[in-house]
Amino acid sequence: MKNIGMVVAVEMDAVLSRYGAPSEKRREAGFDIYTYTGADYTIYAVNSGAGEIAAAAATQLLISVFHADLILNFGVVGGLTEEMAKARTCVVESVVHYDFDTSEAGWAETARYLDYPTVYIPATAALADQAVAIEPRLKKVICASADKFVGSPDRKRELHALYGAEICEMEAAGVVLTCNRSGVPCLLIKTVSDGIEGGAEEFNAELQRSSELCLAVADKIIRAL
Secondary structure (H helix, E strand, C coil): CCCEEEEEECCHHHHHHHHHCCCEEEEEECEEEEEECCCCEEEEEEECCCCHHHHHHHHHHHHHHHCCCCEEEEEEEECCCCCCCCCCCCEEEEEEEEECCHHHCCCCCCCCCCCCCCCEEEEHHHHHHHHHCCCCCCCEEEECCCCCCCHHHHHHHHHHHHCCCEEEECCCCHHHHHHHHHHHCCEEEEEEEEECCCCCHHHHHHHHHHHHHHHHHHHHHHHHC
């Protein structure tokens, strides 16, 4: 029996639509946790809300209290390249926390944590490989993550130019950093809701559809792991 911790920022409607009413719903450390029990795994879905701090706290809760064997973070993202158009689904191989900056203190360049040799924080490579084997249409990507919604086409292109990132969002760095420090594997499946030229209007229009598409892929993968 696997315990799968699912960090859900703003896509909880997709979870309820796919899995229905949970076998249990409880409040823990300020978060709502929805429990779904399958034949060979239990999903603990935490509605974290948006942002890195909330995502990191929810991830640690799943690890420390619910003893998650792996963390799954699915959700919608912005596309930073022409290839990553609406509804393109991908798996994150590494994350850049681009608004983390100790450069003025002389510690490291912008976006680099001293724990890592570069700005790229790796997700669990073996899980990303398994995800692609199960769902070959997935593309491995670098994710630019920060506590900022990015709607500007110029800023999207800039993030791609600076870091080679193909998507951007607001939770992945918190999830991956927490998992790496706790020694728990993580899998991040993301679907593009708004392309380069899209902003908040496109994001809001595509949120539900993209969320459901993303969770369908993520669910297929976790069932096959």
